[in-house]
Amino acid sequence: MPSPEFRLYDSLSRTVKPITTTEPGHLRLYSCGPTVYSYAHIGNFRTFITTDLVIRTAQAIGWRVTSVGNITDVGHLTEDNVADASGDDKMAKALQSKEGESFANVWDLARYYANAFESDWANLNLLPLSVRPRATEHMREQIVAVQALIEQGHAYETPTGVYFSVESFADYGKLSGNRDREELQVAVRDIVQDDNKKNPADFALWKKDDKHLMQWFSPWGWGFPGWHIECSVMAQKYLGDTIDLHGGGEDLRFPHHECEIAQAEAKTGKPFCDHWFHVTFLQVEGEKMSKSKGNFFTARDIFAQGFSPLALRMALISVPYNKPHNFTIQTLKDSQAHTERFQESLSRIAAHGLEPDTFPTDSPNNPYQTIYEEALAAMLNDLNTSVAVAKALEGNKQILRDPLTAESAAHAAWFLRKMNELLGIVYNTQATADTHLEEEAEPIIAGHPISELIIQRAEAKNQRTSPLPIGSANRSPVPDSNSVTPPKEPLGAK
RNA sequence: GGCGACGUACCCAAGUGGUUAAGGGGAGGGACUGCAAAUCCUUUAUGCAUCGGUUCGAAUCCGAUCGUCGCCUCCA
Structure with a gap:
């Protein structure tokens, strides 16, 4: 029996098209993960839940899924397009912050937040990925890839690092639309000019820096890898030269994914990925959520207000992944x-x-x-979660109306199981004792509307008061003893 | 400058050319209850930003106009 079509918007061709798999019935997908310098926020999880829904939907039609999602545990530069080495490092910055004081070094910090991330992941009922590679554990592969690109003439060494030559790859810009030289100049408008680069749009594959908190030895001396190289290298290591599907947040479309394509295709001469999905940024109470505004919420912030992880999950998927979603306290209460x-x-x-x-x-x-079939059909149609959730509620309403008999209870149980396998909102099959919420939930909801907290927090931020009204309560300044290990001396570390 | 999304009832939101425009919240009415909560039943858009076009037929396609927003910079 031919499997049904799984249609998904593709950012590369800008059309909704069926997902095709290189191997029949076997989907290989890569999803860009977080940099672990802090707790993951609800916007991060909109993206990761979207990947989870892709996996669940594919499995629902009988596909086998090999999923890879990285954890970026290298700091990189906060401004990745900046060519000079003076940019701040995200993890180094986190270490210098108030919360970072309790960590001995960036390795501890990364390990702690990576563990917290995996715990949130399970609490939100996200299925485990097939492979969860970390950048620091794939340094050798990255160095080898950079070497190969140099040998092929796609990259060159300068006094400050190794750069990918955008001009050497004709398709650069095919994903973002930043195709011609002038548009590209504008796209990377704020970059700091580095005279060592042949073209301002060239991006770093390796940064030379023997002062960096995380550094490895390479043919170009001490330093660390560019931000983009880890993903294409790890994707190809675990999924092959050509993968079926690749996704992430919409901000990654350019430059990150554009650069991944360039690196991967220049290196192998084969198509890297034919189908890309990008998750639209969440807004909160009508405003853009961003670190600089201080109005963003970690998943833990939401749990600490008494909302269940499944309620957060449901609220996040109440609007399809590629539509603007204004996340509100009202939606969260409804979902609860x-x-x-x-x-x-x-x-x-x-x-x-x-x-x-x-x-x-x-x-x-x-x-x-x-x-159930209507819900599945909705998911197969570009992950229409609004309809799928409505179907889950419709079925649940019928169950609650039914004075259950042994037979109808079994029918209902089947339905809830199937809906949960598809959407993951009915009961949690992933959380374990290891993934308990760290704090008892606060009393509840009505007295703690998020909108109020946003305001309080913004005000506190403006006045530079401390501690912050949100987040401080459940952010243990001292990491769990079992989550901190002595700084592991990584391969090649100085 | 590039790329993209959205404008449907009081609110969120589905709708990808064809009978009565999903679903949820809220609000009104009713049942149950000593009262309330919860629960259940029920009502709630002759209308889909505006104008024009295509069509036997459009919220759905095309064009224009107005409006809102996101990414391209830290950020998923």
């Missing part, structure tokens, strides 16, 4: 109520001796079959 109604169904079903672990995987003549 819906989550509780799923709980109600689960406990009624439990009265018939059925627990999620024992929910049937098969259920002939199930009256909920149609609703």
